[in-house]
Amino acid sequence: MEVSADGVRSVPTGQMVKRAAPGGEGLVMDHLNPEALKLYLARFDSAFASAPAPDVWFNDSYEVFAADWTPAFPEVFSKRYGYDIRPYLQDHTLPGYYAAICDYRECMGQMLLENFLKPWVRWCHKKGSLVRNQAHGSPANLLDAYSVVDIPECETFGRTDFDLPGLRKDPIIKHNDGTVAALKFASSAAHVSGKRYVSCETLTWLTEHFRTSLSQAKPEIDKVFAAGVNHVVFHGAPYSPAGAEFPGWMFYAAVNMSPTGGMWRDAPALFKYVERCQAFLSAGSPDTDFLLYFPVYDLWNSASEWPYMAFDIHSMGWRMPDFINCVNAILAAGYDVDYVSDAQLQELKPGKPVIVPPCRFMPAETARRLVQLQKRGVPVHFVDRVPEDVPGLRDSCARRKAFRRAAAAFCEPECLQAILARYIPETFKSELGGELLRRRNESGGWNYFLAMLQDKPLDGWVKLATPAASAIIYDPMTGESGLAELRQAADVLPEIRLQLRPGESLLLKTFPVKVDTDAWRYRSYGEPLPLDGGWKLSFPESEPAIEGEFALKSPCDWTSLPAAEAKVNYATALYCTVFNVEDPSVADDWELDLGDVRESAAVSVNGHDAGTVFAVPFRICIGEYLKAGANTLEVRVTNLQSNRIADFDRRGVQWKIFGDINVVNIYYAPADFSGWKTDASGLCGPVLLRPCYCESE
Secondary structure, eight states, X not given: OBSSTTSOBOOOSSSEEEEEXXXXXXXXXXXXXXXXXXXXXXXXXXXXXXXOOOSEEEEOOOOOTTOOOOTTHHHHHHHHHSSOSHHHHHOTTSTTHHHHHXXXXXXXXHHHIIIIIHHHHHHHHHTTOEEEEOOTTSSSOHHHHHHTSSEEEXXXXXXXXXXXXXXXXXXXXXXXXXXXXXXXXXXXXXHHHTOSOOEEEEEETSSSTTOOOHHHHHHHHHHHHHTTOOEEEESOOOOOOTTOOTTOSOOTXXXXXXXXXXXXXXXXXXXXXXXXXXXXXXSSEEOOSEEEEOOHHHHHTSOXXXXXXXXXXXXXXXXXXXXXXXXXXXXXXXXXXXXXXXHHHHHOOSOSOEEEOSOSBOOHHHHHHHHHHHHTTOOEEEBSSOOOXXXXXXXXXXXXXXXXXXXXXXXXXXXXXXXXXXXXOOHHHHTTOOEEEEEEOTTSSEEEEEEOOSSOOEEEEEEOSSOOSEEEEEOTTTOOEEEOOEEEOTTSOEEEEEEEXXXXXXXXXXXXXXXXXXBOXXXXXXXXXXXXXXXXXXXXXXXXXOOSEEEESSOOOGGGSSOGGGGSOEEEEEEEEEEEESOGGGSSEEEEEOBEEESEEEEEETTEEEEEEOSSSOEEEOGGGOOSEEEEEEEEEEOOSHHHHHHHHHHTOOOOOOSSTTOBOTTSSBOOOTTOOOOOOEEEEOOEEEEEEEEOO
């Protein structure tokens, strides 16, 4: 039961074991011992005896490093598997070593489920609470561990290298271990077990401290949504007392989504975007194309440094490369997939096709279940090969005979491409390179989340893999909606007209009948008008303060100003200009293109709040606020905190006054940011105004 987001556990006196952990030995709760859990929960029973329990209890990623034993393990193992595991743990040269280690790993996962997760969930439910759990890091089959809780939660960790023009790419790189294939363990478990919500601890170590921008956050969140997540939480929001000097109290994992964080002023715009997407993606029911068997026994039979095996987020790519490659190939071909475990297959109702990736080991019970599904009309496809043996050492001869009887009815294996060719892909993914999630909706149609996270602008017709008589487009950035242009292709599937620039996303709701509502505003653009007729720049909020006003021909990076403070400040600066539009009515709307924004901007036109621009492309429509003649444009731009904190370190300012690892850098080493180069800040332009013309069908 974790009490902090960095994996530190509060444990009761007694029922502890010594285990190696990063940095040395420590005492942790024995999660495989049911008495330890009872003792641990007794403190919470006392604390909440006269107070309502929380709505949701949360368990962070399983970080009980090297938790490879419990005193009762030999007895439990012997009863279940019929032999003594201890000789195999001491001598890897024994015949049948890997089969025995497979049994050991399976037993370890079962005991975690039986002695910790399931009883903890029952305890929470008795108190009227839900359970949110991160199963990754544990030795159990992740799908089974995620499935027993109410809200499975995955995690991103690092930054994705998106090919988006105008997106600032931080020079400090920590590659994201939370790939779509890794995230889908949680969403798959939720979908298969019928859970409504899938959560994600999002933006963990997205960049280094003081270097994260909202523009970097949005595509990462879009990728999470496309993986099946519909409930985003942030890694940590440190409390900072009123009056604390800049930068306030910090938290070790970099992204500070709190009032002392550099993104806070403009973050409500991101939060509103997330709110709209989550409402849309929580409605209806999941609708993936396939179930993909997770061959956990091949992993448990594999060699590793030592018998204990944990499925942490950082190791999935190299621990299960064949499985991850299969997932990525299915996604790239335009399909979506949920993973399914051996236990889940036993409860599965006949339905969508099952794909078995290349694997060697499979329990006889699973083989029999796949044959049953085949006989009931469920397509079961084997990629490249069929399993050939049962896992483990226990009673292997009898189980092998049972497996071979069942496997005799397996269909012939095929290459993945031949299997997928039988089904209809989503061309937005397969041909256009977009990110997509599809769910069935309450109207008998489908809800789509669509995001273009590559440099591939789209203005054309996109064929859907599901039938529709009409569709409504929603813009989650603005709340705008309208009836899409739709036409039927030769195979009776619909084609939808879409316009998406790199970095943009849309929500699409389809209907089996015609609906009547206002049309979606498809836009074309006229020649842009450069707003370079003179600007004024001032610093209403700046640390350190910068007095006065600067006259500019066009907006620029404020670190280039002839003021030493401008190179080392954290600020919200005001860029102001007056421009003329002879007759705004000659266009249906006007789009303001802010160009290169470092890092987010709140826009005001003629005294009216026009909105916040925080992600690429940095554009916003302002036509409703324009008037004939002179118009006043004000843009308040907030930069990163990086220049300020680098200056602190260069001058030896003692800002690291915190107890949580006293702030480490992205590599968990002591933080020293004195070597950072100056980051561009402000409205770097060029700023353009484009007339927009809305097309009608």
